[in-house]
Amino acid sequence: MTTFKWSKSYSVDIPEIDEQHKQIIDFLNQLDRAKKDRTEKETIENIANSLIEYARNHLECEERYMKEYAYPDSEEHLKEHKEFRRKIKAINREVQSNGHNPGGILKASIMLQQWLMWHIQETDRPLGEYLKQQGV
Numbered sequence: 001m002t003t004f005k006w007s008k009s010y011s012v013d014i015p016e017i018d019e020q021h022k023q024i025i026d027f028l029n030q031l032d033r034a035k036k037d038r039t040e041k042e043t044i045e046n047i048a049n050s051l052i053e054y055a056r057n058h059l060e061c062e063e064r065y066m067k068e069y070a071y072p073d074s075e076e077h078l079k080e081h082k083e084f085r086r087k088i089k090a091i092n093r094e095v096q097s098n099g100h101n102p103g104g105i106l107k108a109s110i111m112l113q114q115w116l117m118w119h120i121q122e123t124d125r126p127l128g129e130y131l132k133q134q135g136v
């Protein structure tokens with residue numbers, strides 16, 4: 001996994017959502033570092049658990065905004081969040097089931113990372129623009 005560097009191109013222009021994305025990216029980068037440093041399994045599991053909980057709350061936050069401001073493209077966005085949740089579940093499964101090797105957690109988190117870079121730019125940015133227009 002390569003380090004996921006935050007740049008302006010990931011900004012959705014809503015500070016609250018940007019902060020949440022940055023935190024998720026930070027957890028993913030922590031996992032990446034943990035792999036390189038051969039960090040112990042328990043620490044990797046702890047980071048993964050924090051990522052899972054935080055990401056779930058983040059999705060709920062975006063979904064609250066979509067509902068509150070009657071976002072016209074929410075159906076598509078919610079479909080993508082379904083995919084997001086599947087990827088979080090995949091990480092969770094690895095945390096629950098992986099015997100002695102944290103490789104599965106790291107593999108599942110790479111899948112999330114790649115997908116997230118795309119989702120933020122393609123799907124969250126238009127949402128941010130819309131919210132901005134609504135005066136958020």
Ligand SMILES: [Fe+2]
Pocket residue numbers: 062077081119123124
């Ligand atoms: Fe989203």
